[in-house]
Amino acid sequence: MKSFYAAVFGAGLSGTAIAHELKKRGKSVLLIDPFVSENAPGPPAGLVNPATGRRAKLLWRAEKCLIALRELIDELSLSTGQHDLISDSGVIRPAITEELAVYFKESLEKYKWPDGWVHWMEKDEVSAFNPQIGPNHGALFLNSGFTVFVDRYLNCYRQLLRKKDVECIYKHAKYFVSEEESGFRIEVEDDQRFQADHVIVAAGHQTPLFNDWKFLPLHRVKGEVLWFEADHDLDWDHGISAMGYGMRVGRKDLIVGSTYEHHFDDLDTTEEAANQIHKKLNKMFSGLSGHLSVKAQLAGARVTTPNRLPVIGRHPDIKNLSIYSALGSTGLLFSQYVAELLADHLVSDTPVPEELAVKRF
Ligand SMILES: Cc1cc2nc3c(=O)[nH]c(=O)nc-3n(C[C@H](O)[C@H](O)[C@H](O)COP(=O)(O)OP(=O)(O)OC[C@H]3O[C@@H](n4cnc5c(N)ncnc54)[C@H](O)[C@@H]3O)c2cc1C
Missing domain, CATH: 3.50.50.60 (FAD/NAD(P)-binding domain)
Structure with a gap:
């Protein structure tokens, strides 16, 4: 044997x-x-975002986690010749409420962010950077963040x-x-x-x-995302995270999520979750929803501890x-x-x- x-x-x-x-x-x-x-x-895409939760807390041992993941991605690309595993274009966290702007600015002071990982953008900088981002009070921009094409x-x-x-x-x-x-x-x-x-x-x-x-x-939390296709090319690459997240896949596709469902019987997709995700989309982006059609709705579950x-x-x-x-x-x-x-x-x-x-x- x-x-x-x-x-x-x-x-x-x-x-x-x-x-x-x-x-x-x-x-x-x-x-x-x-x-x-x-x-x-x-899952077609996932965000790497070291500024976690509503308060943009720096993730536990974030620098070590990021270095290890980046080394692995380099090894994968080298050994398989596949260079389309990530979109290395940062993650923007627009403060869609005044309260979030306060938390985000506090986070910049409170945590020892490695050099070059994160900076604050004023409202006008955000609209110059990506005019489709919805109303905001400024944003954190994480150069250290990126999108991984998980599948x-x-x-x-x-x-x-x-x-x-x-x-x-x-x-x-x-x-x-x-x-x-x-x-x-x-x-x-x-x-x-x-x-x-x-x-x-x-x-x-x-x-x-x-x-x-x-x-x-171990606590299981169900999550659903919507996979949209736009009627035009989406001309930004970065991920976005604001009480939900959005990630571009290809030129026209956008993944928006996620729900956090603490009580569930199965991993079937639901209409209620789809409605919640549409609301997230409308908070994150201005004038985009009329240009998107749903390609798929996906559900999964993650596990957390206290x-x-x-x-x-x-x-x-x-x-x-x-x-x-x-x-x-x-x-x-x-x-x-x-x-x-x-x-x-x-x-x-x-x-x-x-x-x-x-x-x-
Ligand atoms: C909707 C949603 C969105 C998410 N977005 C993000 C994101 O943007 N960024 C991020 O970092 N994370 C994200 N996550 C979390 C991330 O997906 C999880 O943290 C991650 O998948 C956990 O990895 P894992 O290997 O523990 O579990 P999984 O990735 O679920 O892998 C477990 C594997 O075990 C296998 N398995 C099950 N039963 C058995 C068995 N009996 N024997 C052998 N194998 C078995 C399964 O087939 C599966 O392949 C998201 C999760 C969800 C649900």
């Missing part, structure tokens, strides 16, 4: 990242995901992992604590069997369905079972750096930062 150092369950942002970091440390990895492939559809990025990442000899299996599988030997027995639906010393659950919003992790306070930070580390009772979850709404920024921390913990026993540890619960 083929043996691996680790079997990773989930090939989304967290699973690909931890598989890669373990491989970089010389470990053999089996990556399992029944719902994706190297050519899977997925392309993840498919490219899975290709890279295969090229690096990560064994990728896009089928249903289960793990069992091995009774005969140490570690785990992995059973794939087609009857393939593997052995792994470690198992890492990185299954996004499905992680709370794994019985072994039911004790964690301190809004990811959770990584080992299970308290099951030896060598670990988790990588709760990337929340900033999955892109967290994914690579937090994977480095988890890989160092598993391979070199480096302690996990307390604020991310399983132990905090």
Whole structure:
């Protein structure tokens, strides 16, 4: 039976990242995901925005997170020859209320922003920069932010992992604590069997369905976005974030989101969410909605914890079972750096930062 150092369950942002970091440390990895492939559809775009929430708080260890993500994107482009994974044109955060303008200006003073990451734009600068941005009281502009074309990025990442000899299996599988030997027995639906010393659950919003992790306070929040097509070329590249967000994909398409639905039974799209997103669109942009038609409505879910930070580390009772979850709404920024921390913990026993540890619960 083929043996691996680790079997990773989930090939989304967290699973690909931890598989890669373990491989970089010389470990053999089996990556399992029944719902994706190297050519899977997925979210067309996501924002990398280190100024988070209503108050534009600087993200936890933002500089390290950004460096790790940028290095990975460079590696992906180099190794696959795909140079269209991101739009590196910044993110504007218009203050659409006076209160937001106060918060944003406070944020500039309150946090130690790395040089060149962010600056304030007065109202007239905002309208000169992009006349389609709606009424505002000025804006934060994040040069450090950018748009990632997530479906392309993840498919490219899975290709890279295969090229690096990560064994990728896009089928249903289960793990069992091995009774005969140490570690785990992995059973794939087609009857393939593997052995792994470690198992890492990185299954996004499905992680709370794994019985072994039911004790964690993982909170699932549904989110919906609308995918619009404009009747003309949209002549800006930057992302926009103002009680919602907008990202251009191609010359004419615009993704606008997202809802935050804390109580839900399924991931079906709803009319109520579509109405909410139209309101967000009208707050962010002036005179655009009449030029847009809806191409698709998409729904997904993210996972958060009470301190809004990811959770990584080992299970308290099951030896060598670990988790990588709760990337929340900033999955892109967290994914690579937090994977480095988890890989160092598993391979070199480096302690996990307390604020991310399983132990905090
Ligand atoms: C509407 C919406 C908009 C968002 N916008 C942004 C944004 O602009 N910027 C940003 O940074 N983040 C954004 N996020 C958050 C981001 O998508 C998440 O943080 C991120 O996807 C979490 O990564 P993950 O790997 O933990 O989970 P996922 O990306 O969900 O990946 C989990 C993987 O596990 C697989 N899986 C499930 N069950 C199993 C199983 N039993 N066995 C094996 N594999 C399994 C799934 O198929 C999936 O591929 C958004 C989320 C939503 C819902």
